[in-house]
Amino acid sequence: MKLLKNIISVAMSNIVNFGTSFIIGFILPTILTVGDYGNYRTYTLYLSIVYLFHFGFSDGIYIKYGGLEESDLDHQEVHSEHTFSLIFQLLVFAVMLIISLIRQDIILVLFSIVTFFMTMNTYHQNFLQAIGQFKTYSFGSITKSVVYVLFLLFAVFILKSDNYVLYIALNVLSAVVLFFFFEYHFYKEEGFHFNFDLAGKASLFRVGFLILIANMSLNFVGLIGNWVVKFGFENEVFAQYSFQNSILNVILLVVNAVGMVFYNLLSKNQNKKMIAMIKKMSMLIGIASGLAFFIFKIIIIFFINKYTPAIELLSITFIAIPYIIISKILVANLYKTQRSEKEYIRDSIAYAGLSLAFVSGVSFLTKSVPAIAWATTVCYLMWYLYASHKQFTFMRSNAKEFILIGSHMLVFYICANWLSTSIGLLVYLVYIVAILFALRKELVHIIQQLKVS
Numbered sequence: 001m002k003l004l005k006n007i008i009s010v011a012m013s014n015i016v017n018f019g020t021s022f023i024i025g026f027i028l029p030t031i032l033t034v035g036d037y038g039n040y041r042t043y044t045l046y047l048s049i050v051y052l053f054h055f056g057f058s059d060g061i062y063i064k065y066g067g068l069e070e071s072d073l074d075h076q077e078v079h080s081e082h083t084f085s086l087i088f089q090l091l092v093f094a095v096m097l098i099i100s101l102i103r104q105d106i107i108l109v110l111f112s113i114v115t116f117f118m119t120m121n122t123y124h125q126n127f128l129q130a131i132g133q134f135k136t137y138s139f140g141s142i143t144k145s146v147v148y149v150l151f152l153l154f155a156v157f158i159l160k161s162d163n164y165v166l167y168i169a170l171n172v173l174s175a176v177v178l179f180f181f182f183e184y185h186f187y188k189e190e191g192f193h194f195n196f197d198l199a200g201k202a203s204l205f206r207v208g209f210l211i212l213i214a215n216m217s218l219n220f221v222g223l224i225g226n227w228v229v230k231f232g233f234e235n236e237v238f239a240q241y242s243f244q245n246s247i248l249n250v251i252l253l254v255v256n257a258v259g260m261v262f263y264n265l266l267s268k269n270q271n272k273k274m275i276a277m278i279k280k281m282s283m284l285i286g287i288a289s290g291l292a293f294f295i296f297k298i299i300i301i302f303f304i305n306k307y308t309p310a311i312e313l314l315s316i317t318f319i320a321i322p323y324i325i326i327s328k329i330l331v332a333n334l335y336k337t338q339r340s341e342k343e344y345i346r347d348s349i350a351y352a353g354l355s356l357a358f359v360s361g362v363s364f365l366t367k368s369v370p371a372i373a374w375a376t377t378v379c380y381l382m383w384y385l386y387a388s389h390k391q392f393t394f395m396r397s398n399a400k401e402f403i404l405i406g407s408h409m410l411v412f413y414i415c416a417n418w419l420s421t422s423i424g425l426l427v428y429l430v431y432i433v434a435i436l437f438a439l440r441k442e443l444v445h446i447i448q449q450l451k452v453s
Contacts, residue, residue: 025250
């Protein structure tokens with residue numbers, strides 16, 4: 001029952017985050033110019049690396065306290081780590097702020113400020129997840145999302161502002177609200193004591209940094225296209241590419257909420273047949289999520305048509321969703337549970353490095369943004385094939401799955417780009433129904449097994 005409540009709490013948090021991302025993803029592009037939206041997305045691109053600035057300390061906290069209960073904690077030690085994190089992040093903030101002021105870049109100044117609050121929020125989130133306080137974790141996340149949407153709506157409909165700096169500042173303010181919520185909860189539960197001690201902190205950095213590097217490498221692949229376009233093309237082109245990426249992230253929020261249930265099954269059951277079934281279900285969920293593309297396409301065409309160039313890019317990256325899901329739900333967690341840290345770090349860094357070289361090479365040779373999107377999609381597919389055919393061979397693809405992969409790429413791209421929106425949606429829906437019919441016996445078996453689990 002407790003496990004179910006935890007899953008529901010986090011799922012609710014994901015649903016609210018989905019709503020927030022949906023609102024932000026479609027409101028801001030309508031009120032900002034393409035250039036200013038590009039500036040706003042530059043800030044959000046910087047946010048994608050903010051987790052690096054705790055240098056693994058928060059990941060070390062997660063590893064140290066994972067599986068413990070509140071009653072198991074040494075509260076003096078917890079206070080010492082919290083105080084250390086505050087002081088350390090203040091020092092990091094000071095250095096970043098000085099550099100930003102020297103460069104006289106308002107986006108970097110705001111990024112420096114939000115980095116302090118977000119890294120401290122990461123500390124609290126990792127600590128709460130580790131000791132099983134999912135209710136507080138989820139409530140904080142929901143509060144931040146709701147506050148940011150209220151700020152956003154106030155700025156749009158009351159202030160009627162088209163200043164991108166204001167919307168960045170509101171994002172910073174929402175992180176501040178979450179910080180004070182977590183701090184209040186921390187002192188309420190742990191008491192108010194100042195306890196600063198350097199003992200044991202180096203080991204937290206050492207353990208956490210290894211996890212940070214591996215996770216960073218995997219997350220980096222999804223950002224390579226953004227970085228390449230940001231520094232290789234005009235700001236308006238970057239805005240188009242970044243817009244489609246923000247839409248992709250909206251659908252992935254929903255997918256991740258579904259994926260959490262499958263990860264829960266995986267954490268309890270290391271049976272290889274069960275994992276293979278979860279892989280197949282994840283792929284089918286990813287293929288079915290392509291239906292959302294047509295909804296987004298209609299919204300873009302009728303309400304924010306200045307972003308119609310992003311539609312083709314979105315159709316390309318949507319093809320990667322099945323492999324992104326499998327990578328996030330299965331591959332990363334299988335590495336953590338069935339491979340050594342050395343192997344995990346080695347493979348993830350190699351994956352990130354090769355992907356960067358490939359996408360950059362494609363950009364250099366073609367000077368084409370759609371080609372960059374295709375290159376990123378290919379990277380996700382190759383990582384899936386490497387993991388399933390080299391590292392975890394019990395997930396190896398058979399001839400039927402290769403046909404599914406190839407047909408999905410072809411059918412989805414044709415439906416998304418060569419057919420009208422309504423006809424494309426209908427044809428793709430028929431394609432999904434045909435897949436489900438062809439795999440009906442396997443699906444019945446999988447559902448029966450999941451019920452037993």
